[in-house]
Amino acid sequence: MPELPEVETILQSMKASLKGHSLSSVEVNRPDLRLPFPPGLSTILLHQTIIQLRRRAKYILMDFQHGWTLLIHLGMSGRLFIDPARQNLPPRKHEHLVLWTSNDHRVALVDPRRFGMVCLFQTEQEHQQPQLAHLGVEPLSDQFTAEALAATLVTTRMSIKNALLDQRRIVGLGNIYICEALFRARIHPARAADSLSKAETKRLCSLIVEILQTAIAAGGSTLRDYVHTDGQPGAFQTLHLVYGREGQPCPACLAKGYSIPIQRMTQSSRSTFFCPHCQKKLRK
Ligand SMILES: [Zn+2]
Known part of the structure; x- marks a missing residue:
């Protein structure tokens, strides 16, 4: 299972490739992972710009300019791939969510065992998200003494x-x-x-x-x-x-x-x- 350093490593490359770009396509390829994919996911995120990428615990948070946040948890076996589109590779097995960005990057969430999770919520309601509400201190923050x-x-x-x-x-x-x-x-x-x-x-x-x-x-x-x-x-x-x-x-x-x-x-x-x-x- 990815721990903080693995999620942070993934986050850093997502930030470098995706921040400031909008989504030109959102493909949801099955109804659920550990939880159902959020209803209306594609409609809500299509053409919206990613303004920030953050990590809380082992969750990746993508903030969009219209005030929504996409939460991704990789579970046991989840992986996120970012392919520059011109590589034009055939899809991998188990690509359950695929995002295309305005700078021609293809982001694929691959999760054969489907213990991962994707949630969508309004950024200002982040503190009410059940996954995020009871989390302890971040070990790389100033609060960890x-x-x-x-x-x-x-x-x-x-x-x-x-x-x-x-x-x-x-x-x-x-x-x-x-x-x-x-x-x-x-x-x-x-x-x-x-x-x-x-x-x-x-x-x-x-x-x-x-x-x-x-x-x-x-x-x-x-x-x-x-x-x-x-x-x-x-x-x-x-x-x-x-x-x-x-x-x-x-x-x-x-x-x-x-x-x-x-x-x-x-x-x-x-x-x-x-x-x-x-x-x-x-x-x-
Ligand atoms: Zn020893």
Whole structure:
């Protein structure tokens, strides 16, 4: 599933190609994804100019000049391709929504498993959108401080891994970047969220920011489905230290001269990867 760095990477190329251009065609090729496509989608958006492209959590928001916003969520396997029209390629499989822009770009939402979502609402009613209403702090915003992180973690005894996955607390983080951040912060993923010391919270906060920024610079992580809007993969997966590396030696331990295999465990039916030596499960 794309996480914040992957969505941000897609957003940046959408911005570069689409901002300031209008839609010359809107094709909806099936009735629904996870939700039905909004009624009147084509009529409402046709010939309207895209004035801004934004991201909130893992949602892409396209603002149009007549006061409507199109929300796109990529779900598990969704991909967005932007093709300059003159490439004239045959359509891909599973192109459920295709937008043509006045500068001859073709934007295709491809989603074989259809866990993605497309919604349309009036921009001024954004705060009432159910998808956006209860979202937590953006980790790359000024509001994401060690104090803010501590304030949300102290309210729950759930594991730190699951607390970081909770989009009502912090948005945009998923399995990959949480495993990587907790490893780098040397915090065991099963520790209770409210058990972190001030120093650990501070370390975790700055490592979350650092890892997201590094991943964005690398164009995100490509494991299965995610690719850039031109079809190219991201590169951050080569910098994963623990994610997907069960049984391989922990790089931090190896650097100190001993070989400790990375372990995998299941938390809320998702795999967590960690080093049992670097990330000690402390006393209560
Ligand atoms: Zn280790």
